[in-house]
């Protein structure tokens with residue numbers, strides 16, 4: 001089924017988290033459609049990340065500053081305005097508790113809904129999980145977990161990330177009562193026996209969340225990973241007033257170019273130096289591989305001095321990376337992206353100063369250890385875990401928390417006319433159902449569907465769209481395609497600069 005637009009769109013948005021609300025707002029601003037149904041078992045607006053699953057503890061902060069968090073990229077100060085209106089003494093570079101962004105999205109949903117209804121659009125919320133999409137002669141049927149179905153002419157998938165991966169080291173212990181899969185929900189971490197000794201597998205953002213909560217709750221923690229490398233530390237990263245990257249030069253890179261690695265290294269070096277405004281590379285980046293704690297101290301000091309100017313490249317860097325690799329064939333992404341991930345996770349996932357200071361305080365107080373060596377073996381019994389480290393020492397732990405990132409959404413075509421929604425993919429995976437450059441699902445041998453994927457749901461093609469600012473940038477393009485039949489040009493979404501203020505709701 002590939003119906004053409006007939007001004008009678010009945011849209012179903014599957015997933016009512018921030019990306020779903022960004023799409024909802026963009027549809028409302030674009031013009032009236034007949035109906036919009038949001039399908040999500042969670043309260044609309046909160047999503048997984050800013051709702052009960054990943055945000056139910058006030059120490060859990062947004063990873064990105066408020067200046068990077070918005071639902072409409074022409075109104076980038078909207079979240080900040082929302083906070084300031086409620087008395088929060090914060091600025092664009094501050095990280096705020098995660099649940100606040102959920103509150104903001106939920107409130108904006110109610111505003112958009114009122115606006116949609118004023119223009120005659122019927123808005124319905126269905127508190128169920130969607131299991132699959134059935135392709136029918138005159139549209140689609142979204143099949144719910146209770147067997148009922150919602151019919152649609154157009155579907156937007158905004159199903160985010162929800163299932164943490166399990167570290168390979170502990171996969172054989174899946175289901176062990178002392179093994180926690182991921183750092184959330186926070187309530188689960190609060191249930192551990194008092195004064196436990198906990199092994200955290202992973203050192204990135206979710207691991208930092210676990211360390212913060214566990215140490216605050218009175219436990220001791222050892223965190224480790226095969227690389228043992230913490231992310232860098234940064235002081236700020238807001239939307240700049242003007243371009244800092246040579247976008248054309250980046251977009252002219254070709255995946256088959258044998259010199260691509262050298263070129264990327266050269267471009268990055270030149271741009272980090274330019275962003276540094278006279279600072280040398282050594283001033284901005286800790287290059288020597290001292291031990292983890294020394295490196296953390298050195299990177300924190302650099303950030304506190306205001307010398308981590310490479311962070312100013314993050315905003316444009318993510319947009320440019322999506323535009324560069326989105327049009328590449330899947331094999332090229334599969335070959336080249338893994339080479340970039342260590343660098344990307346080190347700098348894009350850099351620890352905000354507050355998180356780094358908190359970690360260092362826990363280390364210096366003896367509550368947390370970042371282990372430089374990885375485990376040689378791990379075994380479980382009813383009372384806990386025995387770890388043999390690579391330096392041959394042995395250590396007992398009461399619990400293991402595995403924080404190895406998240407599975408991405410994946411779409412599977414079981415038969416000719418059904419697309420099943422799953423959460424077991426990896427970023428950059430080619431899956432059975434393809435994704436066009438304009439974010440539409442396409443089964444092999446069929447035309448592209450009127451089913452769009454936004455945010456993490458398009459991770460098979462666009463590596464960083466799960467960051468909310470990129471989903472917010474995709475939303476108006478999808479609304480234009482869906483409502484007005486505009487040509488899809490999602491791969492060309494370019495960053496814009498400066499900070500727009502209040503969100504315009506009225507159409």
Ligand SMILES: Cc1cc2nc3c(=O)[nH]c(=O)nc-3n(C[C@H](O)[C@H](O)[C@H](O)COP(=O)(O)OP(=O)(O)OC[C@H]3O[C@@H](n4cnc5c(N)ncnc54)[C@H](O)[C@@H]3O)c2cc1C
Nearest residue numbers: 015017018019047048049062063064130159160161455468
């Ligand atoms: C721990 C963590 C911290 C993060 N911090 C930040 C940050 O600070 N800044 C940032 O920009 N990004 C951050 N991210 C990335 C994050 O993915 C986005 O910010 C944001 O959550 C994307 O919103 P979303 O609506 O796409 O996804 P989600 O928040 O994951 O919401 C998805 C929604 O879809 C629903 N859903 C899923 N499957 C179905 C289904 N089959 N049927 C019906 N509904 C379904 C879920 O119930 C959920 O409500 C973080 C991610 C994680 C995991």
